[in-house]
Amino acid sequence: MSNHKGGSRFEILQRWKGERASTPWGNPVVYFLSLVLVGICVGPVLYIIFGGFRTNAQITQDPSGLPNPWVVSNYTSVLESGTFWQQLVNSLLVALLTTIGTVALGLMVSFVIARYRFRYAGLMYSLFAAGLMFPMTVAITPLYLLIKALGLVNSIFGLVLPEIAFALPTTIIILVPFLKSIPQELEEAAALDGCSRMGFFWRMIVPLSMPGVATTGILAFVNSWNNYMLPLFLINDPHRYTLPLGVQMFSSQYSVDTAKVLAFTSMSMIPALLCFTFFQKRIVGGLTGAIKG
Amino acid sequence: MRDPNAITKSRRERVEITLLSTPAIIIFLGFVIFPVFMAVYYGLFKWKGFGSPSSNGQFIGIDNFVLILKDPVFQKAVGHNFFIAVMSLIIQIPLAILFALLLNQKFKGRGLIRTLIFVPYVISEVIVGTGWSLMLQSKGAVNAVLAKLGLAGADWIANPKIAMWTLLFVISWKYVGFYVILMLAGLQSIPEELYEAAAVDGADFWQMQRSITLPLLAPTVRIAAFLSIIGSMQLFDLVYIIWGQYVSDTAGTSTMATYMVREGRLASNYGYGNAIAVIIFLISLLVALLYQKFVLSKDLEGGLTESK
Numbered sequence: 009m010s011n012h013k014g015g016s017r018f019e020i021l022q023r024w025k026g027e028r029a030s031t032p033w034g035n036p037v038v039y040f041l042s043l044v045l046v047g048i049c050v051g052p053v054l055y056i057i058f059g060g061f062r063t064n065a066q067i068t069q070d071p072s073g074l075p076n077p078w079v080v081s082n083y084t085s086v087l088e089s090g091t092f093w094q095q096l097v098n099s100l101l102v103a104l105l106t107t108i109g110t111v112a113l114g115l116m117v118s119f120v121i122a123r124y125r126f127r128y129a130g131l132m133y134s135l136f137a138a139g140l141m142f143p144m145t146v147a148i149t150p151l152y153l154l155i156k157a158l159g160l161v162n163s164i165f166g167l168v169l170p171e172i173a174f175a176l177p178t179t180i181i182i183l184v185p186f187l188k189s190i191p192q193e194l195e196e197a198a199a200l201d202g203c204s205r206m207g208f209f210w211r212m213i214v215p216l217s218m219p220g221v222a223t224t225g226i227l228a229f230v231n232s233w234n235n236y237m238l239p240l241f242l243i244n245d246p247h248r249y250t251l252p253l254g255v256q257m258f259s260s261q262y263s264v265d266t267a268k269v270l271a272f273t274s275m276s277m278i279p280a281l282l283c284f285t286f287f288q289k290r291i292v293g294g295l296t297g298a299i300k301g
Numbered sequence: 302m303r304d305p306n307a308i309t310k311s312r313r314e315r316v317e318i319t320l321l322s323t324p325a326i327i328i329f330l331g332f333v334i335f336p337v338f339m340a341v342y343y344g345l346f347k348w349k350g351f352g353s354p355s356s357n358g359q360f361i362g363i364d365n366f367v368l369i370l371k372d373p374v375f376q377k378a379v380g381h382n383f384f385i386a387v388m389s390l391i392i393q394i395p396l397a398i399l400f401a402l403l404l405n406q407k408f409k410g411r412g413l414i415r416t417l418i419f420v421p422y423v424i425s426e427v428i429v430g431t432g433w434s435l436m437l438q439s440k441g442a443v444n445a446v447l448a449k450l451g452l453a454g455a456d457w458i459a460n461p462k463i464a465m466w467t468l469l470f471v472i473s474w475k476y477v478g479f480y481v482i483l484m485l486a487g488l489q490s491i492p493e494e495l496y497e498a499a500a501v502d503g504a505d506f507w508q509m510q511r512s513i514t515l516p517l518l519a520p521t522v523r524i525a526a527f528l529s530i531i532g533s534m535q536l537f538d539l540v541y542i543i544w545g546q547y548v549s550d551t552a553g554t555s556t557m558a559t560y561m562v563r564e565g566r567l568a569s570n571y572g573y574g575n576a577i578a579v580i581i582f583l584i585s586l587l588v589a590l591l592y593q594k595f596v597l598s599k600d601l602e603g604g605l606t607e608s609k
């Protein structure tokens with residue numbers, strides 16, 4: 009009897025699935041709402057990008073119009089200026105070093121917390137988790153004094169070290185559940201084959217945790233790329249500006265040249281956008297793991 | 302035979318634990334925890350940031366803290382922070398749930414739309430601030446679009462009656478995508494079978510959302526709300542970029558952090574600035590603890606027992 013009922017349920021289910029795929033609200037409504045949403049989210053960004061292709065006269069005359077005619081001089085002058093490239097290199101260096109440092113240190117300590125049985129594992133996890141309560145805003149003033157005392161003002165490492173430190177809590181909170189979910193049997197099998205703990209770390213943990221590592225790495229990269237407060241406090245040499253600081257300085261320096269500011273601004277957002285577009289699925293996937301854990 | 306083996310193993314383990322965890326712990330303690338404790342110490346001095354506070358500054362006890370708490374400018378900023386925290390929750394969380402439900406539908410082009418919706422979250426506060434401050438000027442693009450639609454514009458940035466709502470709009474625009482990601486991630490962990498069973502029982506779309514999605518999404522919502530509240534308490538970049546250091550006071554959008562940067566760093570009053578940092582920390586901590594005690598406690602218990 010239950011079998012029979014199951015069969016009919018299955019049919020209903022199939023039918024319902026078929027319906028759901030095409031008409032829960034009706035596809036057109038879903039698409040319409042999605043497009044409105046996308047318009048709101050992307051419109052202002054397009055305004056910045058298109059604005060860079062206009063002249064100031066065009067912008068003054070009709071602030072919300074499209075480029076007519078299109079001019080590339082704003083973009084070419086930004087690309088030809090050393091400033092943009094210098095700041096791009098600075099931002100890239102800081103973001104890459106931060107990402108590498110965060111992932112390496114985070115993976116090592118997460119491995120310890122997740123896979124070693126020792127008295128302080130829970131305490132260690134709580135210590136880093138508590139780090140979420142110490143945001144950069146609170147620490148920035150004393151941090152500036154510390155970096156100054158270390159002689160790292162206007163240095164790339166003065167930015168990288170604090171950024172790694174502040175990226176560690178999120179990284180560890182995402183990676184620990186991830187590493188815990190790797191089956192114990194795998195480790196036992198590796199041990200039987202004569203693989204040491206560290207061998208297991210290198211040969212199994214590092215490759216298996218790549219999805220989690222990608223998530224935390226991208227988050228660290230994007231956060232570092234976008235960080236404004238830290239360079240605002242620690243960098244006063246224009247040659248060491250990262251892009252966010254550069255954009256702000258550029259926009260106050262050329263406040264009358266709106267078109268050029270827009271061109272500079274759109275150039276500076278490209279790398280973070282590319283990074284996110286390529287890895288969007290990874291980020292959503294990684295966060296799913298973190299929340300489940 | 303077994304005993305020495307076990308000892309070497311555990312000694313070896315201890316070495317491994319130390320080697321693997323020390324670098325992270327040192328960097329974390331050195332650049333996150335230590336500065337916050339130093340802020341408490343610096344906050345007890347009247348000090349311009351040269352040399353050390355004990356020799357170049359003047360010990361004034363808790364005077365800085367009293368002065369800050371009595372300053373009406375700071376009190377207003379605290380009020381703004383709390384207003385922003387509450388309004389951000391009211392605006393962003395329901396929107397994020399709706400958008401996540403929308404983007405959880407299966408339809409062609411969903412991946413592209415998901416990516417595009419996260420664009421505001423990925424670009425930096427500086428770009429968002431610069432872009433919006435240009436668009437929101439009285440002769441900017443927003444007013445021009447409104448004029449084309451036959452609507453009257455406004456002075457979105459400088460008018461103190463509107464400025465706070467402008468700020469809330471920009472904050473929501475910037476961060477709602479992040480909460481959509483969180484909600485989408487939360488939705489993935491709800492078993493598909495529940496919806497299938499509900500469909501068999503004849504539940505419609507909204508009934509399913511109310512009796513399955515919302516209760517099961519509650520832990521995610523609580524975490525999202527927590528992150529949003531903490532973010533509101535620390536708000537700095539957007540206000541500082543759009544309103545600058547002085548206009549934010551007159552426009553009524555100043556926050557504790559903009560107050561800290563202006564009175565501390567820019568005025569070179571490092572004792573005072575550090576005292577403000579401590580107060581911001583204590584206020585955020587208090588809010589977070591209350592939130593954890595009354596809202597988050599269930600989730601954390603679950604999380605800790607699971608992780609054991």
